[in-house]
Amino acid sequence: MDVESQNAPCRLESAVAEALNGLALPRLLAGCRRIRDGDAQFLLPAESASIAKREHKARAASGAGRRVVHELLQRLGCADLAVTRGRMGDPVWPPDIVGSIAHDDELAVAVAARTDAVRSVGVDIEPALPLPPDLLPIVITPQDRLGDLDPLLDLAGRILFAAKEATYKASFPLDGRVLGFEDIAVDLETGEAATPSGRRFMVGFTVTSKILALAYTA
Incomplete structure (x- = not known):
């Protein structure tokens, strides 16, 4: 080597x-x-x-x-x-x-x-690779807002996946509720996410060789 x-x-x-x-x-x-x-x-x-x-x-x-x-x-x-x-x-x-x-x-x-x-925080790391096509309709729902990310872009689904994973990790300690992707609404343009309990979280992400997402509430 x-x-x-x-x-x-x-x-x-x-x-x-x-x-x-x-x-x-x-x-x-x-x-x-x-x-x-x-x-x-x-x-x-x-x-x-x-x-x-x-x-x-x-x-x-x-x-x-x-x-x-x-x-x-x-x-x-x-x-x-x-x-x-x-x-x-x-x-x-x-x-x-x-x-x-x-x-x-x-x-x-x-x-x-x-x-x-x-008050609570969640983090996720994902490979900078496209999400499998069969997962896209599960992860990306009508309530999500991708901002400048077109749903057809290779990494849009994976970025949203990471953002929802991070949001779930931040929400569970507060509500103790298991959530699906459809339960979390993410707006990547404003950097916010919402859960069924009415809680709102700030969400950020970055893409390098990996996709990182962070969600938190102060």
Whole structure:
């Protein structure tokens, strides 16, 4: 393997971290890590027990995400760094902390903040690839507004998918309600999303080698 190929994963990690930090609010911390085979070692005992039934690849992804989370929580001054997996698969954060974790096949990302800065937040990462055609009518609904993104553009569906995933992650801690794509209305032109409970979230996205989406309510 040449030097250029060896450096490519590091450049990807740096580019995504920079893009994610560009989306984040001033008091919202963000981080990124490339998933490695041994990353399950970063799971704390309580975290490991909460995902004990997950297969090796999923545990490595969870470990990479938790490694990022632990660094963010240390920066926030938390004594307890464990973020276990809840009954519905949602992260269980320490008191007075909100956050979100996401990963694709290559990278794990996470955001965290104190509740006096952000009430709830969600993040998603997706490959910068077109959404499968059969998913487009499920993800893109008449209530969505794509702004300058034409529904026929290759990445429009994937961007909306990421925005709705991030919005769901931000809404679930507040309402405890499982939502489908049809339940979330996203307006990419105004940068807002709405859920059936009447809650509204700010939504932003960026496209580099990955698609990143962030949703939050202050």
